[in-house]
Amino acid sequence: MKYRTIGVLTSGGDAPGINPCIRAVVRMAISQGMEVIGIQEGFDGLIRGEMESLRARDVGGILQRGGTFLRTARCPEFLERKGQRQALRELNEAGIEGLIVIGGDGSMKGAHALAGWGVPVVGVPASIDNDIWGTDMSLGVDTALNTIMEAVDKLRDTASSHQRAFLVETMGRRCGYLALLVGVVCGAEVILIPEVEMPLEQVGDAVEDAYARGKTHAIIIVGEGAKFSVKEVEDHLNTREVGFETRGTILGHVPRGGSPSAFDRMLATRMGVEAVEALLKGTSDVMVGLQGREIVTIPLEQVVAQSREPNLEFYEMAKILAR
Numbered sequence: 395m396k397y398r399t400i401g402v403l404t405s406g407g408d409a410p411g412i413n414p415c416i417r418a419v420v421r422m423a424i425s426q427g428m429e430v431i432g433i434q435e436g437f438d439g440l441i442r443g444e445m446e447s448l449r450a451r452d453v454g455g456i457l458q459r460g461g462t463f464l465r466t467a468r469c470p471e472f473l474e475r476k477g478q479r480q481a482l483r484e485l486n487e488a489g490i491e492g493l494i495v496i497g498g499d500g501s502m503k504g505a506h507a508l509a510g511w512g513v514p515v516v517g518v519p520a521s522i523d524n525d526i527w528g529t530d531m532s533l534g535v536d537t538a539l540n541t542i543m544e545a546v547d548k549l550r551d552t553a554s555s556h557q558r559a560f561l562v563e564t565m566g567r568r569c570g571y572l573a574l575l576v577g578v579v580c581g582a583e584v585i586l587i588p589e590v591e592m593p594l595e596q597v598g599d600a601v602e603d604a605y606a607r608g609k610t611h612a613i614i615i616v617g618e619g620a621k622f623s624v625k626e627v628e629d630h631l632n633t634r635e636v637g638f639e640t641r642g643t644i645l646g647h648v649p650r651g652g653s654p655s656a657f658d659r660m661l662a663t664r665m666g667v668e669a670v671e672a673l674l675k676g677t678s679d680v681m682v683g684l685q686g687r688e689i690v691t692i693p694l695e696q697v698v699a700q701s702r703e704p705n706l707e708f709y710e711m712a713k714i715l716a717r
């Protein structure tokens with residue numbers, strides 16, 4: 395398939411790795427003789443016609459930067475046919491013949507909707523949540539994991555010095571992937587995730603038991619979407635007097651920022667190149683994904699119909715090793 399002009403946009407929650415992916419898309423497409431138009435602020439900017447041509451130099455110096463230099467947005471209008479029709483009009487007016495959408499699971503739904511209007515579209519999964527079906531890893535997950543791991547390591551230093559329990563809340567929307575993995579790599583005493591329900595009493599038992607076994611601290615990771623909030627668990631542990639005094643920390647949006655790790659830069663680069671190649675092969679309505687060591691393309695219809703679940707074997711493993 396021959397394209398003269400393609401567009402690229404970033405949508406939904408940002409994630410470290412999006413910038414190196416934009417760079418790869420732009421330079422790969424230019425190397426194949428295409429013009430690339432950068433659309434600002436996701437589907438919102440598309441509807442408003444906020445876009446400009448990107449040259450190779452325009453994406454210089456962004457490889458190592460977190461966030462997205464095209465900026466991003468959530469766009470409720472795009473959920474409706476009226477918004478999608480307006481987007482189609484803007485694409486036609488700008489002469490954009492194919493589009494690369496970099497974003498989370500919601501953005502993949504948006505990409506699939508546009509493909510339904512006949513626009514050639516390829517999605518690239520980017521979300522720290524790692525909840526996108528069809529890819530082992532989404533862009534930003536590795537960097538976010540490392541950021542959270544560093545924060546927990548630091549909290550453990552102060553926890554041990556004061557003989558305290560620390561509750562740490564991580565983002566993840568409804569997916570416990572980040573919390574679970576951090577729980578393993580930081581040796582957490584307890585991991586609370588949406589996928590596994592644990593009564594407050596049981597959390598108290600585990601922390602009290604850790605104290606009785608002579609631990610100098612206890613780390614409890616609370617994934618966003620878990621049944622109990624950090625405050626609820628903190629109040630329970632302090633009221634029950636489990637041995638450790640308990641403090642809570644909510645990391646909030648911190649893991650969404652920062653310079654992408656080497657893993658994320660490599661994944662972003664491979665996925666960006668593959669997204670352009672997929673368009674050139676005449677493929678549309680697909681997402682690029684990492685499966686094992688390969689970058690593959692998966693129909694968006696399958697991607698949007700399900701969510702990636704964390705591997706609960708890791709949950710059992712963490713429990714055994716928290717002795």
Ligand code: ADP
Nearest residue numbers: 406407468469472497498499500501503504507
């Ligand atoms: P993320 O892409 O990070 O999951 P959102 O879920 O907020 O973030 O989705 C980003 C944007 O994608 C939404 O604001 C909306 O414009 C678009 N989108 C989400 N779901 C759909 C859908 N079902 N149909 C069309 N567009 C959608």
Ligand code: F6P
Nearest residue numbers: 407498521522523565566567650
């Ligand atoms: O999807 C990424 C994510 O950071 C989730 O982990 C979190 O629930 C959500 O986005 C937060 O969204 P916002 O940035 O709109 O507060």
